[in-house]
Amino acid sequence: VQMDPAGMNGYTPGDDPEEQMTRWDSEALLREARGERQAVMSAGGLAVEPELPGLTPFTIESRYTSADFFPMFEVPLLHGRAWSADDDEARARVVVITRALSERVFGTDDGVGRSLRLNGTAFEVIGVLDEWRPTPRFYDLTSTRYGESEEVFMPFATSRDLNLPSSGNMNCWGGQNDDPEGSTGRTAPCTWLQYWVELPDASAADDYRRYLENYSEQQRAAGRFERPTNVRLSDVMTWLDFKQVVPGDVRLQMWLAFGFLAVCLVNTVGLLLAKFLRRSGEIGVRRALGASRRAIFAQCLVEAGVIGLAGGLFGLLLAAAGLWAVRQQPSDYAELAHLDPTMLLTTFVLAVLASVLAGLLPAWRAMQVAPALQLKSQ
Structure with missing residues (x-):
């Protein structure tokens, strides 16, 4: 999903919309849930404090996302479960980790029920992933396109509640940002999130595109959007082609x-x-x-x-x-x-x-x- 919430400064008719989303728009679309499934996401680097003696703290890549991420992308689970929409709402301190990380910090591939400290906060491990390495990493092409998937997955709302660091590209506009959380805040004029929606057929895609256009017009009427309505809804293959993933x-x-x-x-x-x-x-x-x-x-x-x-x-x-x-x-x-x-x-x-x-x-x-x-x- 792409929109164009930026200001008129530097605007050229015919430009592509922003490749990422603001937090305000992502959370608004997530609440209204017009698709079969929808997921907001971002990446971030976290410090792991392992329990096993002899292991020193180390950093890993994490994925902050919402509950539909796992069924939408058919992410396989080896043990346990993914979190639910209720966990998103409650900003639960839960994580799903990879098999490799479970073996590294717990000495077993089944770390379900164990506690994992990330950036000084304890999280409960509720699921362990089976082997999963989408190639390329189509769901987020702002960082490594062909590398391993992240090692920790946690609710996006939890990451914002704890103000955990994010990584990846960020585009901000305007000279002033009054959000107390900074550039990742809810009202910050910055695009830094990826937003995916699952739709059953072409007709549903057309309906969702009209919904995005109406949303954009509403935001412009409210004074948030300044540029003319410019939305885009791309399937995976179209997105890969647009991003020129194949060199x-x-x-x-x-x-x-x-x-x-x-x-x-x-x-x-x-x-x-x-x-x-x-x-x-x-x-x-x-x-x-x-x-x-x-x-x-x-x-x-x-x-x-x-x-x-x-x-x-x-x-x-x-x-x-x-x-x-x-x-x-x-x-x-x-x-x-x-x-x-x-x-x-x-x-x-x-x-x-x-x-x-x-x-x-x-x-x-x-x-x-x-x-x-x-x-x-x-």
Whole structure:
């Protein structure tokens, strides 16, 4: 969800709305709850004071959010539960932590019911996450896009009640902020929160967009918004494309790979054509002995397929070397380069299919060999 609550200073018609939300607007939308699920969120760094002897305090990344975050993003729980809307309302001192953090501070993957001190405050662990690493981290692209997920999740209202530190991008406007909580306060003219809503279909999305437009107009009438109504509602893929999460050089590499494949296919057609026509005498003899054109055609295609299979095996070795080279790059997405079983199977299928397709013309030319002419020439 995007809005444009900033002042007129620096405004240019046609500009994109703010990428994040103010606390005032986020909490207003959260209260009205017009979607099936909705979640406000932000990140923050916290200090952990472990109970186990020998462990010194350390810092971790946390996610402040609301109760719908877990069902909306299908976050898996290994033990315990996520907090409820009532916990949000009560500003409960509860947290959900990762399995790795539970093992680190409690010595077990089931830390449910234990107490965890964060920034000097004791929190009850009510849930432990199973492995969960969305790639990229679409729900918050203001920080690390491809890293691990946060290690602690707590109610957003609790984080504000304790005035815990936040991290990420923040955009403020205007020369004065009278909110006692500073730039993260409820009335602060700053965008620093991400707001997601779950909607069942396109019709519901259109209704919600109109709701956002009406809300924006109401805020402008009340004097909060100054700019013309400018809202945006993006699904995950549209948001990733808008934020250019897939780097341009990756797309360039993909098109270069397809171009290289096309060149290889053209060369394969020429080589197979020369190979089969060089055996015209052999094919003529087989035809004279009773081999059908269909049999000649099938044999040539099988040979092309075997060549493709061998090429696929060799290509896997090259791909492994290429992936290793990609992982050596300093980019934050480099470590994600890998070859999964689906891609492995696709490589073989594509190699064989491409070779068979490249062998169609040479095989067709080979089966057209006239046995009488070949026998006469010999």
